[in-house]
Amino acid sequence: MGITIKDVAKAANVAPSTVSRVIADHSRISENTKKRVRKAMKDLGYHPNVNARNLANKSTQALGIVMKSSTDKALQNPFFSEVLRGISSIAHQEEHSLFISTGETQDEIYESVERMVFGNQVDGIILLYSQVNDQVTDFLLEKEFPFVLIGKPYNQIDSITHVDNDNVTASIDITNHLIEQGHERIAFIGGDTDLVVTLDRMRGYELALEKAGLPIKDEYHIHEEFLKSGGRDAVHQLFQLDQPPTGLVIVDDLMSIGVMTMLEELGYQVPQDVSIVSFNNVYISEISRPPLTTVDVNIHGLGCQAAKCVIEKVNNVDEPAKRIIVPFDIKKRQSTRETKRASSP
């Protein structure tokens, strides 16, 4: 159908290989012929056939993006678009295409990754999640396929290049923010416990409490999927305790908003009756009522770094596994407030 390299060669009166070299901007080509060839390409409207090139090169200039199966859709959404924007900007800059995993279930996604890898569709892969016992991760490791993970690997941490925040410290810091404001009964609301990010944030929360000499109570941990029907009851229970919490650390902004709605139904006001801090700083956290005090994890930055890292790995197979920590920043807004210290008379 299209114009091939041969057509260009003919028009410019050179060999196809010369055209190929001009495309690759090879050094040993005279400026003169370069010019002639370029003109011919333009005149004919030539565009290289990516498949042919990939076949000959054994390299596609493409990256695969694998997202978690979106059962817990609400939790993933805003994060996803934002991280994709980051990846996309670097990918474009480096002239790489983006391939996305398809499928709804875990198995379908796995299949889709297999196709990417075995079919030589991509040179490297970015995993947008980190999960306990993930078959996709295992597969990529076993195949020694270049990939990076956004988040912290559950195991083999030293052999997997990953881009993450220091979620433990972030969680300590934001929990401390509550503690500094006098809160002593602080509960933690997490998401999927299969996600490493949930575990890290919980860890930070516990460390902060411990350091402050506050008790860590089981009743103060909730891990259900909030955004579904169960959430309401769990929150309800939490506030039925003899000693209901006055502060809440919630792992995700969207969850925070859901919780705030439930709290209002139960007759609690944020921040008057209960303070909330959370994570991610997705757009909605600025316009919620009240605007959320949250950890800005720089989602866009995570995406950019991840893209840079895979490309590096692809270009150099021996690139050692590394760990990139993207700095976080705490955004103090209006979802928290000072509380009287119960213990200080």
Add this chain to the structure above:
Amino acid sequence: MGITIKDVAKAANVAPSTVSRVIADHSRISENTKKRVRKAMKDLGYHPNVNARNLANKSTQALGIVMKSSTDKALQNPFFSEVLRGISSIAHQEEHSLFISTGETQDEIYESVERMVFGNQVDGIILLYSQVNDQVTDFLLEKEFPFVLIGKPYNQIDSITHVDNDNVTASIDITNHLIEQGHERIAFIGGDTDLVVTLDRMRGYELALEKAGLPIKDEYHIHEEFLKSGGRDAVHQLFQLDQPPTGLVIVDDLMSIGVMTMLEELGYQVPQDVSIVSFNNVYISEISRPPLTTVDVNIHGLGCQAAKCVIEKVNNVDEPAKRIIVPFDIKKRQSTRETKRASSP
């Protein structure tokens, strides 16, 4: 590197072409050899090289997805993930891969589409937006490249296959919901006026007012980008009018939430002082306070239909341009309430 068709052929003691036929599940192959070849493929762990296949076939089993440059990021986000889920489920089912446009600016995205088309990277394209005077649309039309558009084309409506809601009717219906509740001063808050969806929804709003004999006032139209700094002032102005509105039709759920926050700052309560209806029914609209009365446009369904349509178009070049209307559904929640009719004494 990998196992090729030749290796399989050797192992199964047949010619490469036979293997190829087995892969394609050709009819004129004896069950016996089929079995033998399949076993060999499994034993060797064979996976076809997609690039080679694409090259020989002049067809990639891939679809391109083009999203709007995300300057107005807040508006696009939740919609995007959801529509992608829809597309992705069909794509997987039909064994197609998904390619995503890269780049941040309009021009970068255009480049990226050119690469997809000229580079034979995809068989068809789905445009996730419909915009006035869009260069990408023009390009695809000119190249006669198979594509479908989600939304309503700005022009050439009969020659562009598109998947849309009946936004005019949806807007009439939801505006009527306010009118039925006694609202007479109803304002409209739209987004980017370059987006056809904004225009359609505005049209429906106006038609509904007209039908009800209510005046259409210029002061009741706002089209700035709310989610940025300007929004606050615009909303402020609206409620400084001698006759401030009691009802608001807002084109997007996320915008609605932003507006509710501003209203609260100005001392207005939703729905006590002002009722709000909006569009899309993204997840957040259920958990906002109050939950939003909104048009469920079935974002997932839009994605599914779009994917089906491109695949049809790809498989049959002569497939006529068609228009698929995905039904909407009004979700009545708590952001609206009856108001006293000012005019009825």
Add this chain to the structure above:
DNA sequence: TTGAAAGCGCTAACAA
């Protein structure tokens, strides 16, 4: 029903 061989469009080693 199967095999041999040409070719998809491009790259890269080898020659010139």
Add this chain to the structure above:
DNA sequence: TTGTTAGCGCTTTCAA
């Protein structure tokens, strides 16, 4: 500096 040529892995016509 440039041309010739042999593949990359697969599909498909033509022949057997």
